[in-house]
Every structure is written in structure tokens, then in C-alpha cells.
Amino acid sequence: MFSLRAWNIGKISGIPLRIDASWIAIFLLLVYQLGFFVFPPALGSRARGGVIWEALALAVVASLLLFASVVAHELAHAFMARWRGVPVLGITLFIFGGVAQIADEPDSPATEFLIAIVGPLISFTLGVLMGALWIWLQALDGLGLFYQMSLQRAALYLAVLAFYLAQTNLLLALFNLLPGFPLDGGRVLRAGVWALLKDQRRATYWGMQSGRLVALLLATGGAYLLWRGEYGGIWSFLMAWFLWRAANEAYESFLARELLTQVTVGELMRATLPRISEGLNLRELATAFAYWLKSPALVIDLKGVIVGMIALEQLRQIPRVEWETRRVRQAMQPFAPESSIPASASALRALQLLAQDEREHLAVTQEGNITGVIGRVELAQYLQSKGA
Ligand SMILES: [Zn+2]
Known part of the structure; x- marks a missing residue:
């Protein structure tokens, strides 16, 4: 399905991990943004018309750790799915993060809820842990414990990384909890409606509508940002478009599956x-x-x-x-x-x-x-x- 432009990079306890070509682009963009604009001021380095190598090196490390954070989030979905008896096809990382592909629809609202919620839960936990590490480093620094120059530098690197990962993991948890199916929050919503109506098809239909609604809100937000001259709004537009399509596809694929159960x-x-x-x-x-x-x-x-x-x-x-x-x-x-x-x-x-x-x-x-x-x-x- 993804074999045209995705590469297998290995397996984690039997779950294949793939990288989509679009992910390479986002990785390079991230390293560029962090290495040239975000980290230099955080490290207190002033650009003298050139590349600040320590910022760039740190940007590569930060991007790889963010990548690991996304993998941890998707692995949480995958392990929970496997534990609840839903086969897992693999994890693919692409431009907006990752997706854990499961071979089947969850068999009950409880299964759906558990699979959906563990991802944001892991991201939230990682965010809190990284935030705690950052606070701890600040406290040690405040006590004057990093008296050696090299030690102070190392602590600063660690603090910059911890702060960045705390921010991104919390954002990852929050974004995924948006109640728009097929985002995690939307899956939680579908599980709830499913439990309430005892009808998976209608729950999926309302799930799709929730996805469309969140997509419209994201697009509106994007338009507002662009109107204010902030080009970051383009990202909101892209995400809105992606979510709109994903919501429609998820419902269509649900209907297709339902048709396929009716024939041998x-x-x-x-x-x-x-x-x-x-x-x-x-x-x-x-x-x-x-x-x-x-x-x-x-x-x-x-x-x-x-x-x-x-x-x-x-x-x-x-x-x-x-x-x-x-x-x-x-x-x-x-x-x-x-x-x-x-x-x-x-x-x-x-x-x-x-x-x-x-x-x-x-x-x-x-x-x-x-x-x-x-x-x-x-x-x-x-x-x-x-x-x-
Ligand atoms: Zn997720």
C-alpha cells in the first residue's frame, strides 16, 4: 500500500517501522528551523555570518528525539491494539507525524477507546517528564552546581533539548486529542457515541462529521493567521485538508468493510x-x-x-x-x-x-x-x- 514511497527501517518487537518520503522533507525542514533560528538564541550564540555548528548538531539530535517521541506514541497504539487482539500491520511515519496501521476495526467501544487514548497519554507523560527534567536543571543551575565551564555547557544543551521535547510532546498530545475523527480524540469520541448508540456505523458517521468540523476550524484558524501575515497559517490549511480527506476516507473504508462482510x-x-x-x-x-x-x-x-x-x-x-x-x-x-x-x-x-x-x-x-x-x-x- 505504501511501498511506492516508503522505506522499511526495521522492526520493533515484530512491528514493522516505515518512513514515508514526505517525512524526510519535514525532518530537514525541522533541522533547518531549529539549527538556524530556534537554538542559536537559546544557546546564547551569536551568528557571525555563518553556521553555528553546535546549534545545528543539537538540532539534529532534537529532531531525532522528536522522531523517537512520535514512534513511542504510535507504538503505544500498536501495543495496545495487539494486546486487545487487533492485528497490527505496522507503523508509518509521514509529514504530520505517524500512523499505526491496524488490520481491523476495533471489536468494541472499549477496545477503540483504549487503543486511541494510550498514544496521547504516552506523549503527555513524555512531555511532563521532559518538563520536570528542565525544571530540575534550572534548579541545579540556580544553586550554582554547574561551576565548571564544560559542565555548564552540557547542562545547557540538555536543558534546551528537554524544553523543546517537553513542548513538542505536549503539543503532540493536545493536537491528537482534538475531537476530529480519525485523530485520537475523534476515535475516543467515536467510541463514546458507539457505546451510547450501540451502532458502529452511525458512530463512524458522526466521527466523520467531527473530523470535518475540526478540519473547518483548522482552516479558519489558518486563514486568520495568513490574514495577520503569519505564514504558519499554511500548516493549518495543510492539516485541515489532510484531516478532511482522512475523515471521509475512514468512513468510506468502514462502509466498504461492512459490504465485504456480507459476501463470501x-x-x-x-x-x-x-x-x-x-x-x-x-x-x-x-x-x-x-x-x-x-x-x-x-x-x-x-x-x-x-x-x-x-x-x-x-x-x-x-x-x-x-x-x-x-x-x-x-x-x-x-x-x-x-x-x-x-x-x-x-x-x-x-x-x-x-x-x-x-x-x-x-x-x-x-x-x-x-x-x-x-x-x-x-x-x-x-x-x-x-x-x-
Ligand atoms: Zn495517536
Whole structure:
């Protein structure tokens, strides 16, 4: 989903962490702003027409620590989701912070509430701790304990960092608590309405409206700032636009999920698939794909038993120069329980499995035999036919 412009940078206790390309831009902007404008006066350094290296170095450290703060916030969501039995796909950091992607809607208002609230709670705690550190350093300084020059400098660096992180973490907590779905505060709101009305769809509808309202308020605030000549207003506009879109998308995706629970995999699967022998080479396969209008194919061995599946995406992973020498057998997706789904399962389950493993297709089985294939295309076609 995000693979086009997001990089995997590792895993934290099994949860993949990704960085979106837009995040790099915001990181550089942050280092620039802190290193050239915010930290130099805080460090008492006067620019003599050049770069103040200690401010710039501190800006890099501060930006990385802010990054860690955002990760901590998202990890809190992710761990709580996992603890409440909702699978977590991963965490992606992007221009406005981060997002913990969970594979499913929460099963109850309580789950929704807990997952939503822990993020701001962690940010708030970090903010308070950093604020306390800053106050403590001020107190020690007031007592004249930093009598050495180098010690005084180190304490100043630490105080500047603590102050900045206290500010940003508290802001992060506050911003996320705005009652506009799908922000954390909006999720808390949806959980409340859901508990009250006992109707998740209507709660999500009101959630969307809350998101739109907060977006409108942010845009109004942005317009006011711009009118006063403050260019920071552009950020409010951007956030408003982002929130408006996210609120609409969250509701649409909820409706889509609801539609997908009403139909089985067997009803949507592609049942008649071309078959191809595992011994063919990939050049021959490419020709066959062109002939079959890019449909995925079932791979059979010499005895005619289905042993796997191959689609365009597997072919694309192999460089063209190797197509003559490689066989279908080496490129196919072998049949395994994790890449198949029973025909009686709900279409939503198929979507979850596809998202979880970032696959394009799953094999559909009926009493142990492969009877078809289901992929994103089939799900999308169904949703389109329903006008979703
Ligand atoms: Zn959050």
C-alpha cells in the first residue's frame, strides 16, 4: 500500500517501522528551523555570518528525539491494539507525524477507546517528564552546581533539548486529542457515541462529521493567521485538508468493510483460471500472460496436480534477462496454508490477509482443493458494483 514511497527501517518487537518520503522533507525542514533560528538564541550564540555548528548538531539530535517521541506514541497504539487482539500491520511515519496501521476495526467501544487514548497519554507523560527534567536543571543551575565551564555547557544543551521535547510532546498530545475523527480524540469520541448508540456505523458517521468540523476550524484558524501575515497559517490549511480527506476516507473504508462482510470469498473469486506447466520458462509465461489478458494462472506439475500460482507480479520481480533461463516453478508462489483462504470465508477476511502479507492474490480452497483465486481486483470490482 505504501511501498511506492516508503522505506522499511526495521522492526520493533515484530512491528514493522516505515518512513514515508514526505517525512524526510519535514525532518530537514525541522533541522533547518531549529539549527538556524530556534537554538542559536537559546544557546546564547551569536551568528557571525555563518553556521553555528553546535546549534545545528543539537538540532539534529532534537529532531531525532522528536522522531523517537512520535514512534513511542504510535507504538503505544500498536501495543495496545495487539494486546486487545487487533492485528497490527505496522507503523508509518509521514509529514504530520505517524500512523499505526491496524488490520481491523476495533471489536468494541472499549477496545477503540483504549487503543486511541494510550498514544496521547504516552506523549503527555513524555512531555511532563521532559518538563520536570528542565525544571530540575534550572534548579541545579540556580544553586550554582554547574561551576565548571564544560559542565555548564552540557547542562545547557540538555536543558534546551528537554524544553523543546517537553513542548513538542505536549503539543503532540493536545493536537491528537482534538475531537476530529480519525485523530485520537475523534476515535475516543467515536467510541463514546458507539457505546451510547450501540451502532458502529452511525458512530463512524458522526466521527466523520467531527473530523470535518475540526478540519473547518483548522482552516479558519489558518486563514486568520495568513490574514495577520503569519505564514504558519499554511500548516493549518495543510492539516485541515489532510484531516478532511482522512475523515471521509475512514468512513468510506468502514462502509466498504461492512459490504465485504456480507459476501463470501467463493462468490467473488475468479473460478476459471488458465493453467500452466511448471516446466515452462518465464519468456513463454510472459507470452501466455499477454494472451490471457494478464490473468493469474494456476501452475501444474507433470501429473496435472496444482502446485502453485503465478501472476504478473511474480514475473515482474525477475529481471528480463533471466526470463529465458528461469522456469515457472522457480518464480511461482507455491501453495501454502498462509497464501490460501477457504471459499466459505468472508470477503473481508480475504482483504485482511491480503493487507497483512502485502499479497496480490490468495488461492481459494474448497475441501482441500484449489478452486479459484481472489485478489484486490476482485474485491475492488465488487465494491465498485455496489457503488462504494
Ligand atoms: Zn495517536
